[in-house]
Amino acid sequence: MAAAHVSMPGTRGTNLEFADYSLYSNLSDDELMQLAIERSLADGQSSGPRSENSNNPAALNMPTVPRQAPPTHRPQQQLEPAACPANPPRENPQGVCSVGHFVTGSGKRMVAYRRYDGTMQVVPEPEEELAPIVKAILDGDVGTVRLLVKQPGCNVLAPNKDGWIPLHEAAYYGQDQCIKILLRAQPGMVNQRTLKGKTALMFAVSRDHLACVESLLENGADPDISNMDRETPLYKACEKENPAMVAMLLNYGASVNKNCIQGWTALHESVCRNNVEICEMLVKAGAKVNMPNMYGITPIFVAAQSGKVDALRLLLKNGADLNSQAADGATALYEACKNGHDEIVEFLLSQNADANKPGKTGLMPIHIAAQRGNDCIVSMLIPATSKARVRRSGVSPLHLAAERNRNDILELLIEAGFDVNATLSDDRSMMYEDRRSTALYFAVMNNNIDATTMLLEAGANPNLDTFNPLLVALRQGCIQTVTMLVKHGANVNAYIPTHPTAFPAAVMFCMKHLTLLKYLMDNGCDALSCFNCVYGRNPHPPIKIRRNLRYDSDETVEKTCVQFCELISTETYSHWAGPIIDVLLDYVGHVKLCARLIEHLDSYDEWQCIKEKSTPPRPLMQLCRLKIRKLLGINRLKKICKLPVPPRLIKFLNHQEREIDF
Structure with a gap:
């Protein structure tokens, strides 16, 4: 209690x-x-x-x-x-x-x-005392009911607290003989409703009492009186999947196209239950096969959505519009793809369903199938889908497959010739904070090495996104993805437009991974820019903590270019300053360290050798190596192993001279 x-x-x-x-x-x-x-x-x-x-x-x-x-x-x-x-x-x-x-x-x-x-x-609470006639109806005592209705004091129209009269009780409990007796005594009450708007006929249909339905209809019950949800007895009969009851209601003139409060008709309900027998009766009685509900959903849409192929065949046979669209623009084919009904998709395509009709979101059936990962449906849709229409949609199924890690779908689409360099439209790209635009970016962001490999080998350009996928891989610390991207031409000197720096952004993401930093330098990353400080040997101003303008809209902070010495002086990287500078010095000639970098190197005695390494003049071998690398270029250096060059020279040019065994 x-x-x-x-x-x-x-x-x-x-x-x-x-x-x-x-x-x-x-x-x-x-x-x-x-x-x-x-x-x-x-x-x-x-x-x-x-x-x-x-x-x-x-x-x-x-x-x-x-x-x-x-x-x-x-x-x-x-x-x-x-x-x-x-x-x-x-x-x-x-x-x-x-x-x-x-x-x-x-x-x-x-x-x-x-x-x-x-x-x-x-x-x-004290229970309501049952009237004698109601008690007789519940007991099925027809003789007592016959005697009571003849007594002057018996009121067969007296309702209980819920508005039920004895006729409702008889219909609910299936007492058809009692119904006949009551209606002979008072025929005008046949259509009386309860407080919830239900008639005796509605009770009889809902409880599957066929004999009661027949008795009520014979005595003038209106088959079109609906309940508070505007559901008619015919609708309830279809819900109960009772063909005999449906036939009886139709024979007594039930309106076949009357809809409920949400626009759902008896045909909608029968199609949803795949009851072909009832569907045929309704269609023969004049049911409209293209009648939409309040959401624009027609019976054929319901059949495709719920996977009812038999009902779908019947509807198409009777003239249903194969390509009708709901209020959100979805078609029957779209819904079948969305719910993974292979048989429905195959049948709809065999009937020439339009696979290029987008919904209001701009997505086509192949988009939703790729997103849901149904490779069988995608295979069926590929021949029926126009690649030009896909381009106009502003999003490729490759994007959705890569976003959801659907590698099998990705492979199918690549083999089918979908553009691996297709970019998202501006409005779709703006939905993401990083303004991503390629399928490759989605694959790298998900750290999906297989998908990244497939896209790169199919010719994906790793430099189309605003925020370079290489920077994402570096931030994740995935060496395998980084090497693949660099191997396929990723820009190691990429910058971030929204966060300007005086040095490549790639350096910023691998300061704690010296192996990755050295790999980037070997592949042409600009190390010299890290030593180009605007303050030089002069005193540096204190580092300002830059607030995020997105959260401090009232304050205007001038965007200044971040110097390398400022970044390395932060608490995150200051303990790594010496080794980082040591790696960078291997890829530059004569440089002058600024006051802040010298301050870092002076903070540890172990870093004095690094400071001496930067003191000019630099060794002649170092200057020669830089000159040769510059003349050859990065692409030739990658192929130097194939040239008739001594192994020692190759190791020297690749900064591997310490491995040379003299």
Whole structure:
């Protein structure tokens, strides 16, 4: 009972004074509750007219409890004293008894009232007494029903608290003989509704009582009266998949195209359940096969969405529009692809369904199939899809396959000739914070090495995105992806437009990975720019903490180019300054270290040799190596192993002279 919500409005006229309560100390809880309710009703009736009393919620919800005789050992006159003492109650100044009604989670009706000592008492609500005719209907006693309807005092139109009359009870419990007796006595009640708008016919159909349905229809029941959800008996019969009942309702003139509150018709419901027999009856009775619901969904759309191929064949045979679109632009083919119904897709394509109709999002069936990873459907859609229409959509299925790591789909699309360098349209690219635009970027961002390999080997350009995929791979520290990208021409000197730096951004992402830093330098990364400081040997200004303009829109901070010495002086990289500078010095000639870099090298005694290494003049061998590398170029250096050059020279040019065994 703790979970139940108890609402106990205060009732006028239930106040028993404390001294008054002492008169009833020997009464039981049930007797006290009954007495309080009786006095509340009596006071309510004597206080004013009915219209005033009807505004009291407690009076409206108060059950009628028959007056019981008091205990025989107590005089009758003590139950109703002439006046109550003026002594007020101790704990409840506004009334010592309040009654509330509620329903438990299991549907049991309860009554709650507060005792005069402040405790709560909860008891089951007295059940509504069944009328004799209703009891006879529930028992299936046809003879008693026949006798009762003939009695003058029997009111077959008297409703219960839910608005049910005996006819509704008979229809609900399948008592067709009782229905006939009731309708002979009062034929005008055949279409009377309950408080929820249900007729006896609706009850009979919902409960699959065919004989009751027939009796009601024969006696003039209207088959088109709907409930509060605008569902008709025909709709319910289709929901129950009862062909005999559907045929009977249609024979009595049920409207076949009447829709429910969401525009769903009986044909929609039958198609959803793949009941071909009922679908045929509805179509022959005039059901519109292209009638949409409130979302623009036609029956053929429902069949494709739920994978009902038999119903789909029937609809197409009867003239359904194969390429009709819902309110969001989706077609039957799109929905079949979305839900992975291979058989439906195959059938729709065999009937020449348009595979190039995009929805309002711009996505075509092949897009959604690639996104869902159904390689069988993608294989069927590839021949039917126009690559030109795909380009106009602003997104390639390659993007969606790479984004969801659908490697099998990616391979199929590449083999089918889809452009691996297709870029997202501007509006789609702006949906991503990093403004990504290629399928390769998605693959690298997901750290999907297989997808990255497939795209690069198929000719993907690694330099089309605003934020270079190489920088993503460096930030992830994936050496395999970095080497693949560099091998296929990724720009090792790429910059980030939104964060200008005086040196390549690639250096920034691999300062803690000296192996990667050396690999980038071997492949042409500009090391000299790291030593081009605008302050030189002069004192450097303190490093300013730059706020993010995206979060501080009220302040305008001038975007200045970040110097290498500023970045390496941050807490993250300052402990690595010496080894980083040492690697960079191997790829430059005469340079002058700025004041801040010298300060770093002076901070550790072990780094003094690095400082001496930078002191001019640099060794002649180092200057020659740089000159040869510059003349050959990076592309030739990558192929130098194939040239008739001594191995020692190759190692020297690749900064591997320490491995030379003299």
